Amino acid sequence: MELNDWILANEAGLRLGFFTGVFALMAVWELLAPRRALTVSKTLRWSNNLGLVVLNTLVLRLVFPAAAVGMAAFAGELGWGLFNYYALPPAFELVASVVVMDLVIYLQHVMVHAVPVFWRLHRVHHADPDYDVTTGARFHPFEILLSMLIKFAIIAALGPPVVAVVVFEVVLNATSMFNHGNVRIPAGIDRVLRLIVVTPDMHRVHHSVEDDEANSNFGFNLPWWDRLFGTYRAQPRAGHQDMSIGIHHYSDAKQVSWLTGMLWLPFVGRISGYVINRREWNGGDS
Numbered sequence: 001m002e003l004n005d006w007i008l009a010n011e012a013g014l015r016l017g018f019f020t021g022v023f024a025l026m027a028v029w030e031l032l033a034p035r036r037a038l039t040v041s042k043t044l045r046w047s048n049n050l051g052l053v054v055l056n057t058l059v060l061r062l063v064f065p066a067a068a069v070g071m072a073a074f075a076g077e078l079g080w081g082l083f084n085y086y087a088l089p090p091a092f093e094l095v096a097s098v099v100v101m102d103l104v105i106y107l108q109h110v111m112v113h114a115v116p117v118f119w120r121l122h123r124v125h126h127a128d129p130d131y132d133v134t135t136g137a138r139f140h141p142f143e144i145l146l147s148m149l150i151k152f153a154i155i156a157a158l159g160p161p162v163v164a165v166v167v168f169e170v171v172l173n174a175t176s177m178f179n180h181g182n183v184r185i186p187a188g189i190d191r192v193l194r195l196i197v198v199t200p201d202m203h204r205v206h207h208s209v210e211d212d213e214a215n216s217n218f219g220f221n222l223p224w225w226d227r228l229f230g231t232y233r234a235q236p237r238a239g240h241q242d243m244s245i246g247i248h249h250y251s252d253a254k255q256v257s258w259l260t261g262m263l264w265l266p267f268v269g270r271i272s273g274y275v276i277n278r279r280e281w282n283g284g285d286s
C-alpha cells in the first residue's frame with residue numbers, strides 16, 4: 001500500500017519526468033539522424049503541437065484531476081474489477097493489465113477511424129503534414145477526454161493494480177514519442193525491433209494520406225494486435241521518403257499546423273472519405 005500512496009502522490013511528477021526525458025532523447029536523435037525532411041518549419045510545428053500538449057494537460061487535470069491512476073485506486077478501494085475480486089500473483093496482474101489496456105487502446109484507435117464523429121476528432125492527429133516526436137502527443141482535447149473515459153471503463157472492469165496503470169501510462173507515452181520519431185533506424189534492426197514494439201517505420205505507414213495505408217498499423221505500443229487482427233502493413237507503397245503524410249485535401253497551414261486551426265478542425269468540412277460507411281465498392285477486390 002505504501003508504494004501505491006507514493007505513486008499517487010507523485011504521479012504527475014513521474015509522468016512529466018519521463019515525458020521530458022524521452023522527448024529530449026528523441027529530439028536529439030531527430031537532429032542527428034532524421035528520416036525525412038520536414039515540410040513545415042520546426043519552430044512553427046513545435047510551438048503549435050506542444051501548445052496543444054500543454055492545453056491538453058491543463059484540460060485533463062481540470063476535468064479529471066485524479067486521472068487513470070486515481071481511478072485504479074478508487075476501484076481498488078471499492079473492490080471493483082476482475083483483479084480486485086480474484087487475488088492473482090502481483091506480477092501476473094501487472095503484465096496482464098498492461099497487455100489488456102494496450103489491446104483496448106488498439107481497439108479504441110480502430111474505433112476512432114471507423115466512427116465518423118470520432119474520426120473528426122482523430123483527424124487532428126492525422127492532419128499533421130509532417131511526422132515527428134511532437135505528432136505523438138498531438139490530439140484534440142476532446143479525444144484526450146474520450147480516451148480517459150474509456151480508460152476509466154476498462155480500469156473499473158479489470159481492477160488493475162495502481163502501479164500497472166502508472167507503468168502503462170508512462171510506457172504508452174514513451175512509445176508514442178518513440179514511434180512518431182522522425183528517426184532513421186537501419187532496416188535490419190527495425191525488423192527485429194518491430195516484433196516487440198511499434199517502430200517509427202511501422203507507425204509512419206498509418207500517417208499516409210492513402211486511405212488503405214492509414215487504416216493499417218493502429219497499434220501504439222505492442223505491435224502484435226495489428227498482426228493478430230489483420231491490420232498490419234509492413235511498408236508504405238511509395239517508400240518512407242516519397243510517401244505523403246497527412247490527410248487528402250487538408251493542407252492549409254492555418255488549419256493543420258496552427259493551434260487554433262487544430263482545435264477547430266473537428267467542426268469543419270465534410271467527413272473525410274475513409275470512415276467505414278463512406279467506403280465505395282469498386283467492383284473488385286480492394
Ligand SMILES: [Zn+2]
Pocket residue numbers: 109113122125126206
Ligand atoms: Zn489514427
Ligand SMILES: [Zn+2]
Pocket residue numbers: 125135136180203206207
Ligand atoms: Zn500516430
